[in-house]
Amino acid sequence: MRVLAVEDDERIAADLKTALEAAGFRVETCSDGLDAWFLGDTEEYDLVILDLGLPRMDGLSILKKWRANDREMPVLVLTARGAWTERVEGIDAGADDYLPKPFRMEELVARARALIRRSAGRASASQSVGELTLDANRMSVSLRGMPLATTALEFRLLSYLMLHRDRVVPPTELLEHLYGDDESREANALEALIARLRRKLGPGIIGTRRGFGYFLEGGAA
Amino acid sequence: MRVLAVEDDERIAADLKTALEAAGFRVETCSDGLDAWFLGDTEEYDLVILDLGLPRMDGLSILKKWRANDREMPVLVLTARGAWTERVEGIDAGADDYLPKPFRMEELVARARALIRRSAGRASASQSVGELTLDANRMSVSLRGMPLATTALEFRLLSYLMLHRDRVVPPTELLEHLYGDDESREANALEALIARLRRKLGPGIIGTRRGFGYFLEGGAA
DNA sequence: TGCAAGCTGACAGAACCCTGACAGCCCGCG
DNA sequence: CGCGGGCTGTCAGGGTTCTGTCAGCTTGCA
Known part of the structure; x- marks a missing residue:
């Protein structure tokens, strides 16, 4: 299982990588919006974890462009605490799930697993x-x-x-x-x-x- | 090979049982929707043959509930002649094959075999x-x-x-x-x-x- | 040797399938 | 309401492949 974690806070990114690898995923990280968009558009991931605040290109815009381009991989959006409008926008943009920051790593891993499982079921369509x-x-x-x-x-x-x-x-x-x-x-x-x-x-x-x-x-x- | 035949018409049910047993399957029959749902949800079958019109719970609903609950056994749906919309719905609900009534028993047995074979991962007869x-x-x-x-x-x-x-x-x-x-x-x-x-x-x-x-x-x- | 059963190649009609054209239908649009 | 356009069923006209028939031949058997 290949996961892309897009997060510009280096400490969080490192924690994500550690936790997800411990859970058995192959993890790539990316801290720049434009790079992230390019990666998601050209590589095949089973899951993308996407922070919204990013340099050079905003997370929501990235997501919208992916979806417009028929990129169907599950995307888990990380939102700032309390900014629930972001979540609605995220869902509209095509996110499959979201998680408010800060979060516990166990929860993130659990949701990641659930998303991958769900998309596997969907793939049969x-x-x-x-x-x-x-x-x-x-x-x-x-x-x-x-x-x-x-x-x-x-x-x-x-x-x-x-x-x-x-x-x-x-x-x-x-x-x-x-x-x-x-x-x-x-x-x-x-x-x-x-x-x-x-x-x-x-x-x-x-x-x-x-x-x-x-x-x-x-x-x- | 264990087969569940869900059919409320007793004569057809008996024929099904006879034909499938002659083909070497172990057959259980069930004429009630709710019972069928329960059986399929709790027992392990290699194949389910499912009529759509049933007392107490409709065949399509049963199938959907099974699938929602990750019951993956192959299901062969029996549909009324000419009601092709049912078939499309059946496929959406997770049927693996369907057969319009009335059908010849040989054809049913052939399809049953094919389904079991396919689910066993093998390719061709x-x-x-x-x-x-x-x-x-x-x-x-x-x-x-x-x-x-x-x-x-x-x-x-x-x-x-x-x-x-x-x-x-x-x-x-x-x-x-x-x-x-x-x-x-x-x-x-x-x-x-x-x-x-x-x-x-x-x-x-x-x-x-x-x-x-x-x-x-x-x-x- | 003679007979019947079976084999073979040729051939033409039949069966099967493909395709282009056309017309009815439905539906959205002005 | 009329118009246009897309979707589909029907029709007619092939093209190609099958396949039944025929006539003659071979084989096995008494």
Whole structure:
């Protein structure tokens, strides 16, 4: 587990590092706002602990920029005592939790653990096969890291194929899933849908097993 | 393997029990929502089959409560035919798979197996005879580890021979299985099919017992 | 040797799937 | 309210792959 601790008070930063490492995390610290923003934007952390008062760039601004840029890692914000407005702003900016200073290290570690656990559960909402990733919560699809616009129906199709990534899914089953058989659609509706999707995705994503059905390539080699 | 089948229709419940036990599972049934929730929350099952319409507590609510409580066992949801919104909700609530009612018991058993296998971390349902392996999920064939392209009909033929690996299968039976006897085919269709397959597979895979039928070499001989 | 069962290659129709075009529908916007 | 635009189902027109049939051939057996 990799943690970034952003804190410009050197003594607190050192204490954080000590406590979190004792708890089994790999810890990096950073005391400058701009550097922190850059690190969080480019590196992969399982958790970020973020103080709000920082040189060169304010903590809240950093957080907002991360979130705007789809950086989803859990962020625990450290706020000054009594400044509860900061907390509201923090939540708005996309913080997952906050802790008023001063705090006891045990509490911080406990919250850190809880956040990581929670984000692990949340991660199951987004799954990928091959170069394709979809996030069930945000109803978003990305291919090789690039976000890709899909319609609701397209998403449901991909979603179903993803759920059954380890097998070839027959068209009847897909039709059943997409429409429910109360309304009968021409089988061609599915083919058209697949064609449109393939045009977006390019080749090598949705495969056809002639006579059986469709599947996601790279599904369970 | 221990399975909990939650279903309030007694006849279906009995069928479920019969089919799953025939497949080698240990089955407990439950017809009440609240009881089901309690069982799933306290007992350890390898799989839960969950009907959505239940007395006292709805299936989706049960599932959500389990998941909220970190109960991770695979859950197969039975939904009413055509009510596909239920399925989407089911997935959101944490179902691993769903099956629209009415369903064929064989399909349910197959999915049950797949789910248990997946949760056990293993990948695919493949079986082999001699040097030939086929994967019923991915509809793929491999010979001596090398993947081999087959058509749908060829696959079904191999599949049937593999299922009956321990005996010689008469051509009439194969014809019946492949085509259903409503449409009559020349017997030669089967011979042509076998010939094509043998050309792909090479010698020593499909054997002939003149006057009796075909078999997979290495099957029981 | 003769017969029946099984094998094979060629081929054309069938099945399957893909694609582009189009039209109806819905929804937001002016 | 009309308009435009995005989403989707339908249709028609292919292209490609399968596969049943046919005719002739080989093999096994009496």
